[in-house]
Amino acid sequence: MKIENKIILSNVFNIGLILLIGFFAFQNLDLMLTKLRFVEIADDLNASFLEMRLSEKNFLLYHNENFLVEMKEKIESTDQMLDSAGTDIIRAIGKDNFELLKSYLKHYSYIVEIIRRKAGSDEFLDARFRAQGKKLREFSSTITRLERKGVNDIIYRSKSVLFYSFLAIVAGAVFVSHFISQKILRSLREIEKLAKSISLGNFDRIEGEIPADEFGSVMTAINSMSEELRNREEALIQSKKLASLGILTAGVAHELTNPLNNISMIAQNYLELYDKLDRDQKIDFMDKVEKETDRIKEIIKNLLDFSRPKDANLKAADLNTVMQKTLKLMQNMLDISNIETKTDLGMNLPPVFIDEHQIQQVLVNLMTNAAQSMQSGGTIFMATRCCRGDSVEIRIMDTGKGIQPEFVPHIFDPFFTTKGEGGTGLGLSVSYGIIKNHKGDIRVESKVGVGTTFTIELPVYKNQL
């Protein structure tokens, strides 16, 4: 669900809660008003019943029929009052109690009527008369008492309902806003982490389920951005590789010319001296031709391996072998530039987890840079060493002109170059990307006039099984 919808929903929920409380409070008030009105009516009724009982007492004392007439009038007026306020009373005490009250009153009135008709009374009738009056009065005062208690209950109840509803609203609002803000903050932190890792050159996709809210859209956007960046980086790596290839070609041409020349010279002598050569010499010639063609095949294979575009394919590999292969590929180019190489490859290196071709590309790159910084010849010193933490270290040191201190922080930036128009400014940034993809590290130290040292750390391969 979208966050916007969640916020709207939580507001609707709170408003609903408030309306519900209002509705209950209104109902309670309404009920209370009804009850209070009834209490008023009941007070009137009680007064009437009291007067009736007073007349009843007078009649029983003096046996004056006037008192009965008075009672009859009172009963009738009370009955009228009951009828006119009927709906209110029913609402307050219920239909059954109302009917009971009416029936008591009717019964009372009936006894009064009988006594009046007989124009006198006997012991039995008097007792019934007294009992019925008492019953009526007791019933009405009981109801009045109950109703007063009811009113108190309602007041008490609505007080506590209001209190708890208030607590519920506050708790609900706090919980919902806390929950939503937590969720927003969590998503923001996730995105922040992601942006950081992208800025470090890690273009992995966000794994796991993508939420259906606004953050989901942001994550999807970041995912497609990462993918685009990764594609571009791959393209960049490949284009840089082709550029390195151009530099290598001069060396490779030289390397190819030598075996070609050898074959050519053997062939020339073979034809020229065919009759003078003995069988063993002829066989020796052809053996040499075969060996020289193998040499050519090997050179071409190295070159193709290097130039072919490949996805990063991380495998356990021996770093020293990669160093030696690279050196072989570079040897002629270095010879032409009159550059000496010295190697100090560490013994018993653990395997590293690398894409051999990409690391080779980085090494070619660093060595080409080193060669270009040493125009009048020099030495490239290459070393491998075990182990810094979980990493194997490579050092490539040259005796070139060095890098100006103010340029050092920028040398891994894309398009930064000190070679003028000759450089693309991509070599080191691509190398940096490759090493970072390997979860490794690349650093530089340089002194103007003394030379530059690149240090690469690559993670040791750990068998996952």
Add this chain to the structure above:
Amino acid sequence: MSDHRVMIIDDEKIVGDMAKLSLEQEGYIVETFLNGETALVRLAEQKFDVVVTDLKMKGIDGMEVLRTVKSLYPDTRVIMITAFANLDTAIEALRGDVHDFFPKPVKIKELKASIQRALGG
């Protein structure tokens, strides 16, 4: 048949071997070396009429051989061969008074003709 001495310097063994085989047919006395250092040592002991040297070699390269020979043994002719031929190196070699300059692959007949010319034949 001549008894002229020819020195071949090339870090590719086959070059020396093949040149020697062919030149010996013509009666030359041929010695081959795989690097500039041993060649210069031998030159100090023995006079050679022609030195055929590769240009690009580790250590003492063809250009240095040329310079040394021209300063110490001005009568000795130097022929340069190289797999890495471009105009700059050719000009530099010619400035250093090289007798001839051959890019690889070398035509042995041409090399022999050049040696003959070097000897004034």
